[in-house]
Amino acid sequence: MSAVPRPAPSCTPDVPPFDLARIRSDFPILGIEVNGKPLAYLDNAASAQMPTPVIDRIVSYQRREHANIHRAVHYLSETATAAYEGARAKVQGFLNAKEEREIIYTSGTTEAINLVMYGYGRKFLGDGDEIIVSQLEHHSNIVPWQMLCGEKGCRLRVIPCDDRGVLDLDAYEKLFNERTRFVAITHVSNALGTVNPVRAMIAAAHARGVPVLVDGAQAAPHIAVDVQELDCDFYCFSAHKLCGPTGMGALYGKAAMLEKMAPFKGGGDMILSVTFEKTTYAPLPAKFEAGTPHIAGAVALGATLDYLARVGMHDIAAWEHSLLEYATRQFETLEGVRIIGTAPEKAAVLSFEVKGVHPHDVGTILNEEGVAVRTGHHCAQPVMQRFRVPATVRASFAFYNTMAEVDQLVAGIRRVQQMFA
């Protein structure tokens, strides 16, 4: 497995590299109608839909395998523990982490970033230290670091991007100085789709001894990730963007980093021994998993990764790229539509504005046509400020989308333009 982002395979197949009809039949929700029209679900960057094998796995877990984990000797507790820990091995495989204990379950990307901020940032950063983030971050990779700045007197430095939404790597290099202590960057921009060259960016930080967290929320669903090849110190993702459950995600951290960090939450399961004088923390990964976790979520995440592996991450990337290219070409035939985010390396995200029409009106009318898109600032207000728009409309594709759904989107936009003409 290789980690160089593979969003732009040289071949962009016109026909899906898999049996698309069969894949779609795995997703019962794709069959619903909205306002009497077939649903075209193009809001996958916000949350992707769940296939039947994953739904079934949640049900079978609850029906036959559930108990609390790590705590009892009875049959069900052991079954549940095996399912929970078995899923961890799948996450390890998915990210190609060296060790299973480097995978910490979290409620999602947001919690993973906060865990690193609390466990690493609060322990190792202090007054005057600098943290580098990019202009393209989701709020969840800005606000925790700002909180740290407020508490410790650190300073946030921002890597700018150009008019295409491509990060300025020269500017990035220049941001480093003797006070730089941490880099937190997104692998793929949720608002624009830009795929950042994180591998080179990590190498640049490491050359200066600075650790790097990569927000993989938008990359993990579309790119075969290899954390060893990237050499990132931390990587995080959310299960729900991968067709898995909400409230579930994972943090990968290099064992040496996780070991020197402070725990995030105190409670049961994260200790070796407790007396009122002293508590000794459990080894990884339990040190970071206080309390009864989302066991069913972890089990479902495991089933999700199995499902994606069966479809194939490379085929997923290839088909999504075809959808993006087709949609981009169609959009270029639409007058008065501006695509925001035109980086050469993009995941299947199309942010745009329709001239003279507010994104919320576009979204409401597209909904009428059965097309689900996201409108707003996409929790990335600095991106909106950079491109001087209050909001955008965003269509984001998953491997189960079809060219016909792109046509449905384009027809919907034409209808918007007619109404507002």
Next chain:
Amino acid sequence: MDSKQLYQEVILDHNRKPRNWGRLERASHHAEGLNPLCGDHIWVSLELDGDRVSNVAFEGQSCAICKASASMMTANIKGKSVGEVEQLIREFRDMATGKLDVARQSNHLGRLSVFAGVKDLPSRVKCAILPWHTLHAAFAQQESASTEGDQDPFAASTARGRSA
């Protein structure tokens, strides 16, 4: 509902050609309204002549629903007393949130009832209400209104007295 029902010609027309656009130089009351969720941002200014709205204007950046609502609001309230307008504000809010059925219950909304359809689009209700909410803030000498937090129009009480 069909968005055609909401995006009726009247609404599209007011969006294209908003009435009473701008700011009044000698406003006796004014307020700024913000919907941080979607970025709608408007300013309402008005002149009171005794108890009557003698002039009113608005401007801002917003979606069509918000802009048309503001435009029709300004056209509607000129010459009305503060009490009459406050009544309209209540009725408009109740219509948009589905508490007032304009077809069955008596009301003073008239043509403003083209906005009744927003009650089926929860994500757009606040767009329609924002101008009215801002107008209410202007009457109350509050300088700003927001659709979120303690100024949420869905919260029980939103009036926070502050002199201009």
